[in-house]
Amino acid sequence: MTENPKRPVVARRATLLLVVLAILLVPIPALHTTGSRDIVIDASQYEYSPSRLNINRGDTVNVTLAASDVVHGFYLDGYEIDARIEPGISQQFTFTADRSGKFRYRCSVACGPLHPFMIGELVVGPNEPVLRASVLAVVAVAAILLGARKRRSA
């Protein structure tokens, strides 16, 4: 009885698929406790201060928005929160950070030439998307190089 020559290739591909699925699906444990966070964000042409925020998944976030020059907007990607901020009138809202990853907040009211690029970043940790994508990139490169070496030695 002869061995199917395609078997090692199929086995390698199945293993790779399992590794990819594991990278994409295995839950990453959170090493923090959730709580309540109070954040004040000031908008001015063409920046938010602070421009980058780090919070934990599960946190309840109380946001106070203020504008220090002209009318601005605040749109949070992924959470679809939109607010208009007028100078001198602060806006408040609360949300639960139930999705991990990086979410940009951007101006949603035209405020000048650089308006489309008035952007800040909210990072909800642990940042699973970037971790998973980075590990996937490393595994992909290693798999291609090792696969080519095995083909040569075969």
Added chain:
Amino acid sequence: MRQSPTDGGRLDVLGRMPRLRRVVLSRAFQPVLMLLLLAPFALAVVAGLLGTSAGNRNFGIVFVWIVWWAVLMVLLVPGLGRVWCTVCPIPAPGEWIQRRGIIGGVAKLRTLGLRWPRRLRNMWVQNAGFLMLALFSTIILTRPSVSAAVIVGLTGTAVGMSLLFEKRTFCKYVCPIGGFIGLYSMVAPIELRVRDAQVCVDHRSKDCITGNENGYGCPWMIYPGKLDRNLDCGFCTECLKTCTMDNVVINLRRPGTDLGKPVSAKRIDEAFKALIMLACSIIYPAVLFGPWATVKEWAGIESFGGWLIYAAAFLTATLVFMPGLFWLAVSRGQKRSCSGLTIRQAFNEYAHALIPLGLASWIAFSVGFALTNGSYALAAISDPLGWGWNLFGTREAGWTPYLSGTAPAIQAAILLGGLIFSVRTSLRIGFRHDPSGTTTMQATAPVAAFLLACTLILLRLYLG
């Protein structure tokens, strides 16, 4: 021997689609498409010069830098290669003046017919032009009048050059857009080639070069019989029309077939094009989508001193830092390889491995920009100049970002696809120079590490 419709893993598209073939073979095919596109580009210029200064309400900014750019980078270049160069309206006025007509025209061109200097018959002028545009990109993207000036400037240069130089010298050696379209078109699953090179060798009259009653001699000054990469072909389809031997075909093929073919040691300009494009695709998301307002202000020339710092950093990154790191990676690989390549030769050859990742990086950038800002198109189409018109009843359409929660995952998938394509290309280059494979891993691993490092930086920018 004639090529069958599926010869060598290739599919003769026009052979399968006779109606499309009739359309493409018509002399009106290219001019009509150019005319159709000239109208919105002319409107973009008018809107830029006379319309509102608010970029997000001005057709000139929205149509060119959101709609056109996204269609170009996400659909046309990866899917259809150089097809934009087929329909691009920028060289159209110059070409029509040369030909003294729009459809057909006369065979003797109205031009001084000067030849482009031999030392500049490469991509260096295109590289310099692209870097100039890239240095000012933040104001080009946001100021309608500056955007219009760029389109007018490119068109004016094309017209001027068509009066002085032969045929499409502007497109082939000067156009900063055509340069990167040509580079990335090598990834596309489509090509224009001859079926059988020997037919071209034996054919005396060479109508593809001289032209005949069916079409012009190649405006891109190429002999199709030797064409083996999309980079050199402007996809104008004139050779399809003029070939009396029915020997020119448009093929569907495996993506990236042109990558990894031998490159002359002299073509370091091509390697630099790939490096400049990859570097810019990393710098742009950092500057435009990043949270660093000071850098945006420098890039937007809010202060001249700040812009000088930005320009120095930008040029150092694109012309020194990125090429330097890639040179180190290639030379480290070659020291342990038995390919016999010089470092310079290897630098040029392995630069092809940067092309799929570079294209993926631009697609990721363009997808993010278009999804976020694409909704501005609804208002701009109804009120292109921002004068209060409401042509299609969509003037009041608000800004709506699309897929804001899933866009980063889409971008990550595109980048990972580009990385895999690039690493496989680097291996193909390695195996071509060392068929036994003895030292291919040693030669390729540092290049793969460079590609991985670029990808990790991009993932950090989009997701981290």
